[in-house]
Amino acid sequence: MSTKSESQLTHEGKSYRKIAAWLSVLFMGLGQIYNKQYIKGALWALFELLVLIFFTNTIARGLWGLFTLGETPQVRERGRVVDPGDHSILLMAEGLLVLLALIAILAIYYVSVKDAYMVGKLREQGQKVMNFKESLRYVWDNGFPYILITPTAVCMILLTVFPLLYTALIAFTNYSSPNYLPPRALVDWVGFEQFARLFTMESWRGTFLGVFSWTIAWAILSTLLVVFAGLFVAVVLSQKVVKYRKFWRNIYIIPWAVPGFVSILIFRNMYNGQFGVINKMLESVGLPAIGWLSDPMWAKVAVLLTNLWLGFPFWMALFTAVLTTISKELYEAAEVDGASVVQQFRKITFPIVMVAAIPLMVFTFAFNFNQLTFIYLMTEGGPVNADYNYAGHTDILLSWIFKMTLDSGQYAISSAVALVVFLIIAGFAYFNLRNTKALKGDV
Amino acid sequence: MFSPKVNKIINLIIVYSILVLLVLICLFPVYFVFIGSVNPGESLHSSKIFPNPADWNWGHYKSLFIEHDYLNWYKNTLFIATANMVISTAFGVLSGYAFSKFKFKGKRQGLMAIIILQMFPTIMGMIAIYTLLGAFGLLDTHLGYILVLAAGSVAFNTWIVKGFFDGIPNSLQEAARIDGASNSDILIKIMLPLATPIIAFIAFNSFIGASMDFIMAEVILRSSENWTLAQGLFTLVSGQENNNFTVFAAGAVLISIPLMVLFFVFQRYIVEGLTAGAEKG
Numbered sequence: 001m002s003t004k005s006e007s008q009l010t011h012e013g014k015s016y017r018k019i020a021a022w023l024s025v026l027f028m029g030l031g032q033i034y035n036k037q038y039i040k041g042a043l044w045a046l047f048e049l050l051v052l053i054f055f056t057n058t059i060a061r062g063l064w065g066l067f068t069l070g071e072t073p074q075v076r077e078r079g080r081v082v083d084p085g086d087h088s089i090l091l092m093a094e095g096l097l098v099l100l101a102l103i104a105i106l107a108i109y110y111v112s113v114k115d116a117y118m119v120g121k122l123r124e125q126g127q128k129v130m131n132f133k134e135s136l137r138y139v140w141d142n143g144f145p146y147i148l149i150t151p152t153a154v155c156m157i158l159l160t161v162f163p164l165l166y167t168a169l170i171a172f173t174n175y176s177s178p179n180y181l182p183p184r185a186l187v188d189w190v191g192f193e194q195f196a197r198l199f200t201m202e203s204w205r206g207t208f209l210g211v212f213s214w215t216i217a218w219a220i221l222s223t224l225l226v227v228f229a230g231l232f233v234a235v236v237l238s239q240k241v242v243k244y245r246k247f248w249r250n251i252y253i254i255p256w257a258v259p260g261f262v263s264i265l266i267f268r269n270m271y272n273g274q275f276g277v278i279n280k281m282l283e284s285v286g287l288p289a290i291g292w293l294s295d296p297m298w299a300k301v302a303v304l305l306t307n308l309w310l311g312f313p314f315w316m317a318l319f320t321a322v323l324t325t326i327s328k329e330l331y332e333a334a335e336v337d338g339a340s341v342v343q344q345f346r347k348i349t350f351p352i353v354m355v356a357a358i359p360l361m362v363f364t365f366a367f368n369f370n371q372l373t374f375i376y377l378m379t380e381g382g383p384v385n386a387d388y389n390y391a392g393h394t395d396i397l398l399s400w401i402f403k404m405t406l407d408s409g410q411y412a413i414s415s416a417v418a419l420v421v422f423l424i425i426a427g428f429a430y431f432n433l434r435n436t437k438a439l440k441g442d443v
Numbered sequence: 444m445f446s447p448k449v450n451k452i453i454n455l456i457i458v459y460s461i462l463v464l465l466v467l468i469c470l471f472p473v474y475f476v477f478i479g480s481v482n483p484g485e486s487l488h489s490s491k492i493f494p495n496p497a498d499w500n501w502g503h504y505k506s507l508f509i510e511h512d513y514l515n516w517y518k519n520t521l522f523i524a525t526a527n528m529v530i531s532t533a534f535g536v537l538s539g540y541a542f543s544k545f546k547f548k549g550k551r552q553g554l555m556a557i558i559i560l561q562m563f564p565t566i567m568g569m570i571a572i573y574t575l576l577g578a579f580g581l582l583d584t585h586l587g588y589i590l591v592l593a594a595g596s597v598a599f600n601t602w603i604v605k606g607f608f609d610g611i612p613n614s615l616q617e618a619a620r621i622d623g624a625s626n627s628d629i630l631i632k633i634m635l636p637l638a639t640p641i642i643a644f645i646a647f648n649s650f651i652g653a654s655m656d657f658i659m660a661e662v663i664l665r666s667s668e669n670w671t672l673a674q675g676l677f678t679l680v681s682g683q684e685n686n687n688f689t690v691f692a693a694g695a696v697l698i699s700i701p702l703m704v705l706f707f708v709f710q711r712y713i714v715e716g717l718t719a720g721a722e723k724g
Contacts (some may be wrong), residue, residue, distance in 0.1 A: 146547065357708060
């Protein structure tokens with residue numbers, strides 16, 4: 001390559017970097033060729049050429065689809081499809097994918113311009129410019145972390161980021177059953193209409209507020225209950241009189257070891273109003289049977305109790321570990337000072353274990369907020385609430401979204417609810433991030 | 444009020460009655476499902492809590508395999524869980540290592556994105572996932588379901604692995620580099636062996652997570668020969684009459700035993716891993 005002889009010359013007063021950068025803006029690779037990096041330049045140019053030749057149409061059609069969501073409705077004559085028409089939802093998906101690809105291409109474009117600029121700068125300073133082999137080696141050495149994260153990044157962009165963006169877009173359309181279902185009908189952008197319905201129409205607002213407050217109540221209560229039950233069991237286990245601690249502990253861990261969906265389904269049967277074993281027991285001691293899963297209030301109690309059974313072992317294990325780290329001398333000193341057992345617990349044990357517990361409690365709260373599997377397997381959101389749109393008494397926001405989407409085809413408004421949940425979670429994430437050590441220090 | 448000795452005895456009685464009561468509460472559902480699986484009757488209605496051991500009926504286990512698709516569901520679940528474990532562990536280890544041990548542009552933003560995205564349940568994008576899988580012909584296929592599950596767990600895995608590698612001094616890597624080891628040598632020969640415990644944890648976690656999932660399976664896998672155990676067992680008891688309760692119980696026992704054994708084997712790693720993960724998250 002001729003780079004070596006060239007790069008040793010210094011050209012005072014001539015701005016290689018600007019010319020190279022502008023040439024690369026004009027067409028990818030021109031700047032590199034100007035910088036005498038011929039192979040690299042040719043590859044960049046080839047890339048842009050391929051994009052222009054093969055993808056211009058795709059990009060144009062994708063963007064058109066995203067903006068219009070299709071223009072030709074399906075034509076049917078005597079029940080037969082004459083003209084299939086535009087499928088709005090597929091057009092939207094294609095459009096969004098094209099948009100993401102376009103952003104990636106622009107990023108690559110930016111890299112190429114920047115590369116031309118940097119190499120031009122090197123030439124101005126009279127330094128050696130890398131030949132193609134050296135460039136490859138450089139990319140391999142410095143690009144290693146990028147190679148490592150590529151699989152994860154691709155996976156997440158396609159199956160996490162793309163779906164979230166898509167959900168956000170659908171919230172601004174009228175995509176719903178029965179009138180706006182492609183391919184039979186077109187879907188349109190409607191702006192904030194779904195949000196307006198959600199917050200102003202009586203039935204929707206009532207459902208939203210009702211489900212929302214139960215979601216919060218459920219997330220808080222379920223977290224507090226398991227934490228304090230776990231703490232209680234751990235403290236009882238740590239009493240001096242208890243022998244064979246390991247034996248007891250292993251038994252109490254069993255609810256955690258049973259596969260979650262199995263135990264939820266078992267409880268669903270135990271709570272069964274007519275034949276459930278819990279009601280049989282109540283009746284055998286002379287108490288009236290309770291409509292566990294049919295009465296709104298008792299259904300909530302049943303859900304919380306089941307979660308308590310499932311969740312306390314983890315906290316017991318955690319608190320048992322923390323309790324063993326508290327020095328015995330603290331308690332001995334407290335006893336000498338005449339502190340009662342209750343005082344010892346409040347002043348010594350409780351503050352210490354809570355330090356360990358609070359970050360995990362935040363985590364559990366967020367987890368329970370989204371604990372759709374549990375609610376759905378246990379009650380399917382029921383019992384039905386006649387005042388609610390598509391929701392029952394124990395539905396949380398996520399199970400409401402799930403049911404609206406899967407059972408009733410209310411895609412647009414369920415996406416609007418999802419977007420609201422999205423904002424709540426984002427707020428939560430922000431709160432969490434502020435307290436994250438890992439992002440402060442070494443990053 | 445009482446003498447110290449009496450006090451002590453009262454204390455003993457209280458503590459042990461709490462312990463025994465807790466044992467009953469913890470074990471009763473387990474006993475209930477086991478006894479359900481060997482009950483003479485068919486439905487929840489006719490099942491007894493204390494049937495005569497002479498009447499125990501093991502036929503429900505047989506009917507799982509003859510009348511229901513249980514074997515198929517079991518195979519599907521194992522296959523899906525294993526594939527998800529392999530994919531999401533491999534991806535998570537690679538990216539977690541990159542985020543911990545390299546400096547590169549976009550690292551901070553990438554980490555932020557991972558922490559935030561990890562908080563969003565996959566289900567929020569279900570319409571898109573449905574459309575996307577449909578467009579690629581992956582609806583109602585195990586491959587599509589596995590990809591969705593893997594994408595849902597790589598963020599968490601990345602985060603956990605990063606936390607682990609953060610605890611390993613950089614000097615190790617630098618020393619190896621001075622000795623002329625390449626990037627891939629360092630990863631394969633030095634870092635991966637060190638990370639065995641954390642890899643075991645995330646592999647276990649991904650395996651269990653996939654075998655427990657119900658919601659995404661319900662969205663993606665529609666035909667009963669593709670179902671997972673969670674879906675299959677759910678349909679056995681979701682009707683009002685609970686006619687299949689005993690068969691469900693038998694199926695529940697057969698899946699619970701191996702998973703419980705696995706749980707007790709990995710118990711130590713699980714508590715440690717969860718605690719570490721949450722504290723860093």
